[in-house]
Ligand code: NDP
């Protein structure tokens with residue numbers, strides 16, 4: 482990893498949440514580790530009235546809360562902040578884009594750099610199209626830069642609202658940018674632990690041979706959050722967990738654990754395999770949506786001995802909302818490797834535990850040497866890949882307990898990032914922004930798999946419109962979710978890993 486090319490980063494919605502919580506902390510961390518050359522600058526583009534100094538102060542305050550490198554040294558920040566500018570602008574105003582064009586022109590001349598521009602859409606999806614049109618109409622893309630340089634577009638999730646809207650957003654984007662210039666962010670792909678799933682599977686000889694339906698009984702993927710929706714009611718109530726987590730992060734985790742080895746470890750081959758995998762998910766009939774997909778919404782409860790409100794009572798929430806804050810589902814992947822292996826996915830808010838993990842359960846012993854009850858008593862082998870917190874991998878197996886009897890007890894072999902590497906991993910956004918600038922799309926969603934994932938999720942959303950909504954709320958805050966989600970897996974003789 483070396484110094485990045487000189488570049489200009491334009492952040493639309495720079496006054497907002499994501500810019501302060503994730504983007505600037507990542508940019509600062511990259512800068513303080515020496516990845517940015519002197520010739521780079523960041524332009525904040527938003528409606529809020531601020532001058533450069535006021536904007537820089539909001540960034541400093543945010544870094545002191547959100548940056549891995551906190552507390553931020555004032556002198557270091559002073560040097561960093563010389564690269565930050567702010568343009569008070571409007572997203573649907575031609576003059577704002579012309580002003581941006583002139584500003585970029587002048588700065589590129591001053592810094593003697595080519596117009597390498599990254600446009601980052603850190604705005605609500607409803608105004609993406611305004612910005613894309615603004616960039617197009619003011620001729621701010623690479624095709625118009627006669628002296629070379631690049632222009633790239635970074636799009637945050639959610640990418641669309643359903644299959645049709647994702648498709649039309651995609652066409653809109655591709656009418657201005659080429660696919661190789663588009664970076665659809667799914668920050669789960671920037672997590673070290675998610676990238677390590679590929680290393681675990683493809684850099685070791687011992688796991689891949691047993692990674693199939695001959696040896697694996699079932700796989701559970703859980704992204705459980707103890708937090709509620711906080712101040713994001715406007716956004717969340719239109720999305721629900723089905724769009725907020727299942728369509729993107731959960732599909733990426735599923736892909737990572739289940740894709741075929743790519744021919745070469747590069748963006749195209751990995752993304753080809755992901756598209757193939759997602760295409761192999763067995764489509765749901767309406768009956769499948771009824772039987773295999775469980776939705777929930779949280780009720781009041783107690784978290785850390787303090788009462789918390791129900792979802793319907795969150796600030797700004799419509800009282801009759803039927804949005805899902807929990808989804809569990811069972812799916813099958815119809816291909817040679819996974820035929821017959823159920824995948825159970827669940828994600829929700831206000832749950833008893835905050836953890837994201839993939840658990841691979843191996844088949845039970847065909848026969849036990851250790852007594853008639855042995856097959857039932859000896860636990861299935863399993864591998865737990867913990868994405869967060871306590872990042873690591875645990876292999877569970879049976880071992881003989883010391884003593885004169887042949888008693889088999891479950892034991893674990895543990896790999897833990899912190900103790901093995903003694904390094905704090907970069908935040909997902911640091912890795913993703915670095916990759917955007919060097920032009921590596923491996924960790925970004927490609928249009929085809931985004932649409933394939935939407936096809937599956939849209940079949941659930943459409944199915945829900947045709948069947949009765951459960952009586953919400955249907956699970957208490959600080960619980961494991963709706964009881965029906967337990968029944969979904971218990972009916973197959975299996976249980977969720979709630980440890
Ligand atoms: P914000 O609601 O904070 O919006 C960002 C900025 O956009 C605001 O500061 C505001 O700037 C402008 N804005 C907001 N609403 C409107 C509107 N209706 N019309 C015009 N401008 C508006 O969003 P976030 O920063 O939270 O999210 C930005 C993007 O990132 C979204 O696509 C979101 O889905 C995604 N995202 C956010 C995450 C988060 O944790 N926040 C996590 C993952 C993805 P101004 O008024 O100054 O122009």
Ligand code: BG6
Nearest residue numbers: 638668669706725726730837869
């Ligand atoms: C975001 C979702 O994409 O991911 C949030 O919009 C969710 O609702 C968050 O809380 C989870 O991310 P992480 O990195 O905390 O697991």
